[in-house]
Amino acid sequence: MAGNEAKTVVMITSPLEAEHAARIATAYPEQVEVIYRPDLMPAIRYLGDHGDPDWRRTPEQEREWHALLARADALLDFPQHEPRPLLELAPRLRWVQTTSAGVGPLVQRLGLANSDLVVTTASGIHAQPLAEFVFAALLYHSKELGRLQCEQQARQWHRFCGVELAGQTMAIVGPGRIGQEVVRIARAFRMRAVAMGRNADPERAAALGLDRLYGRDELHAMLAEADCLVVCAPQTTETDGLLGDAEFTALKPGAVFVNIGRGAIVDEAALARALEAGWIAFAALDVFQTEPLPADSPFWALPNVLINPHSASTVDTENRKLTDRFIANLGHFLRGEIDQMAPALDKRRGY
Amino acid sequence: MAGNEAKTVVMITSPLEAEHAARIATAYPEQVEVIYRPDLMPAIRYLGDHGDPDWRRTPEQEREWHALLARADALLDFPQHEPRPLLELAPRLRWVQTTSAGVGPLVQRLGLANSDLVVTTASGIHAQPLAEFVFAALLYHSKELGRLQCEQQARQWHRFCGVELAGQTMAIVGPGRIGQEVVRIARAFRMRAVAMGRNADPERAAALGLDRLYGRDELHAMLAEADCLVVCAPQTTETDGLLGDAEFTALKPGAVFVNIGRGAIVDEAALARALEAGWIAFAALDVFQTEPLPADSPFWALPNVLINPHSASTVDTENRKLTDRFIANLGHFLRGEIDQMAPALDKRRGY
Numbered sequence: 101m102a103g104n105e106a107k108t109v110v111m112i113t114s115p116l117e118a119e120h121a122a123r124i125a126t127a128y129p130e131q132v133e134v135i136y137r138p139d140l141m142p143a144i145r146y147l148g149d150h151g152d153p154d155w156r157r158t159p160e161q162e163r164e165w166h167a168l169l170a171r172a173d174a175l176l177d178f179p180q181h182e183p184r185p186l187l188e189l190a191p192r193l194r195w196v197q198t199t200s201a202g203v204g205p206l207v208q209r210l211g212l213a214n215s216d217l218v219v220t221t222a223s224g225i226h227a228q229p230l231a232e233f234v235f236a237a238l239l240y241h242s243k244e245l246g247r248l249q250c251e252q253q254a255r256q257w258h259r260f261c262g263v264e265l266a267g268q269t270m271a272i273v274g275p276g277r278i279g280q281e282v283v284r285i286a287r288a289f290r291m292r293a294v295a296m297g298r299n300a301d302p303e304r305a306a307a308l309g310l311d312r313l314y315g316r317d318e319l320h321a322m323l324a325e326a327d328c329l330v331v332c333a334p335q336t337t338e339t340d341g342l343l344g345d346a347e348f349t350a351l352k353p354g355a356v357f358v359n360i361g362r363g364a365i366v367d368e369a370a371l372a373r374a375l376e377a378g379w380i381a382f383a384a385l386d387v388f389q390t391e392p393l394p395a396d397s398p399f400w401a402l403p404n405v406l407i408n409p410h411s412a413s414t415v416d417t418e419n420r421k422l423t424d425r426f427i428a429n430l431g432h433f434l435r436g437e438i439d440q441m442a443p444a445l446d447k448r449r450g451y
Numbered sequence: 452m453a454g455n456e457a458k459t460v461v462m463i464t465s466p467l468e469a470e471h472a473a474r475i476a477t478a479y480p481e482q483v484e485v486i487y488r489p490d491l492m493p494a495i496r497y498l499g500d501h502g503d504p505d506w507r508r509t510p511e512q513e514r515e516w517h518a519l520l521a522r523a524d525a526l527l528d529f530p531q532h533e534p535r536p537l538l539e540l541a542p543r544l545r546w547v548q549t550t551s552a553g554v555g556p557l558v559q560r561l562g563l564a565n566s567d568l569v570v571t572t573a574s575g576i577h578a579q580p581l582a583e584f585v586f587a588a589l590l591y592h593s594k595e596l597g598r599l600q601c602e603q604q605a606r607q608w609h610r611f612c613g614v615e616l617a618g619q620t621m622a623i624v625g626p627g628r629i630g631q632e633v634v635r636i637a638r639a640f641r642m643r644a645v646a647m648g649r650n651a652d653p654e655r656a657a658a659l660g661l662d663r664l665y666g667r668d669e670l671h672a673m674l675a676e677a678d679c680l681v682v683c684a685p686q687t688t689e690t691d692g693l694l695g696d697a698e699f700t701a702l703k704p705g706a707v708f709v710n711i712g713r714g715a716i717v718d719e720a721a722l723a724r725a726l727e728a729g730w731i732a733f734a735a736l737d738v739f740q741t742e743p744l745p746a747d748s749p750f751w752a753l754p755n756v757l758i759n760p761h762s763a764s765t766v767d768t769e770n771r772k773l774t775d776r777f778i779a780n781l782g783h784f785l786r787g788e789i790d791q792m793a794p795a796l797d798k799r800r801g802y
Contacts, residue, residue, distance in 0.1 A: 147612040228617045228641065236594040239587035248759060249597065255751045257743035257760045261498040264766045266579045288639030290579065392608035400606045408599060409608045415615045 108434060109192070111135040111168060114150045114177035114199060115142055120423040124176070127427045131434050135172065140165050148418040150199045151180060174433060176426055178206060186210055187217070195433055195441070197426045198222055200413075201277075202334045202362055204450025212447070218438060219445035220429050224277040225421045226413035230360045230386075231281040233412035234330055235289075237358050237384030238265060240406065266290040271326035273319075273342070274333025274361060275308050276451070282330055283309045296322050320350040328356040334451035335362035343367065348374035354381045360412055363388040372398040375405060386412040459785060460543070462486040462519060465501045465528035465550060466493055471774040475527070478778045482785050486523065491516050499769040501550045502531060525784060527777055529557060537561055538568070546784055546792070548777045549573055551764075552628075553685045553713055555801025563798070569789060570796040571780050575628040576772045577764035581711045581737075582632040584763035585681055586640070588709050588735030589616060591757065617641040622677035624670075624693070625684025625712060626659050627802075633681055634660045647673050671701040679707040685802035686713035694718065699725035705732045711763055714739040723749040726756060737763040 305313035493506035656664035
């Protein structure tokens, strides 16, 4: 159809609730054709599900899927399990809006790091739920809720002395959008907040609401004063394996550890050792080197570990916010305002 | 000793760590004699313990204790289990500094409501740990930490969609010092905050950081919009039995209920019914009509209840803060600045 050829073709390539797809379809109906084919994607298991990684298309479905991809100018999400390079399958592709923030390693793996493809991410959308999970974990530990539930089952009433978050020092690796949200809430709890980041000048520390911003070479000094250590950094060549035996030993004894960044930032064997020794009192982990977490991981059985199956960022409001962002970016894309599309992945830095 | 007769006699009448007693003894050594007799009080079971209620003095200890009480001008805490009216046992007594905030009913019970005794309370000291417990409870429920721990034990990895505190409405009964701390943190979590209080004018609502302050006759309207209801009111004739079947039915279905005020504010049978029906999704209870909670209470076995043995306010910093306050008030007391002693119990209002 000649009329359609002039339209920008947008393809939704991971599961999205129909109401959000409808909003995208009606945002710029004269200029945009939206391809939304739930029948060619995994079923939605829960709100905000971006797709069962084990699901596969039939060969017939795969042919239809690739015929559609070949027409796409823009994608909402990177499609999974593609047999050939994305730009071969989708030669017209100029923009991908992702549904997660930490997509640097994925873009590298897809061979797109040096391409002209515009990649906008979900950075910021998950900041609130992830920050909430950080405090869920800290308060679960410091208010001894697990022990209280055990005592309740035994109908035991033992008064006790708890611990306050107030006055504790929270240390953050990676003070980006998530970290800033964590700092803001930590302040409300009257905690000190410090972080390690690329650019450690005092002005930036103040802008981030931090008591102190450590440089990258000062990681161990920061760890020594951390009552809790929160990793919200993206996975990059600089953060890969950042925290190992030496770092956990440098940590203040009895600290709490929370990882909502990426599993590859942590040497998991070293973390398990520190938890077994009680040097780290408690860890809450949302991300792992291998996901789903393998059945033989020591974390499953450690009594001082709380495992979240990489769902801390998933909340019922997520796809509404993501769709709002996609529609705003789509407007810029249609008007050629590429530099206003946000937040754009810096493919060199990887986040 | 004649020299001592001119001194103000301060008696510490509930367990206090020796370091804090020493600070009191050295604050005004020329003017004050401090009676600190751990051997005549229950042993300290945990930091901040104000005494095992089951402990009793021997008759010989009791005689010595009463001889000391007879000399006291001021007490740090109301002594427990006294066989005769306090002002008979301690005829010189002019001031009691309590170790808790909600002492209105106790002062009534002791027959001191119409006395000239100055009573200063711990109001404010427990605001921070109690507010922390409120968010521990809300986040435990909304982040499904109990379920996550069960799945972890079964080594199951099931991604899921959670709930955000952001955007929820928190409703507070009793926006005093504790409630204001709760509101401040709720704001950081990007929640709406409303409350019901005596004086519902918009200026006061703004000062408290509230989106809306309901009057006492508007309780049901407030309950209808509450995603979580937090009781931090003191027990008074106005709050006694305030929340019963009608109020829990008026509550938004699926709400979370937290009581850090006093047990007598709640009809416990009505609360148990609302929890069994699932109308209230989850309750965290720090206070009860009878404490310790009787073995036959339905709350022990309800899976959607978290019981705290009235220890949410007890943290390791408590007695340091309390001692600071006592020493400051003692200075005012010695200088006759009675109206500067704070916070004073309003014996008529009961808080």
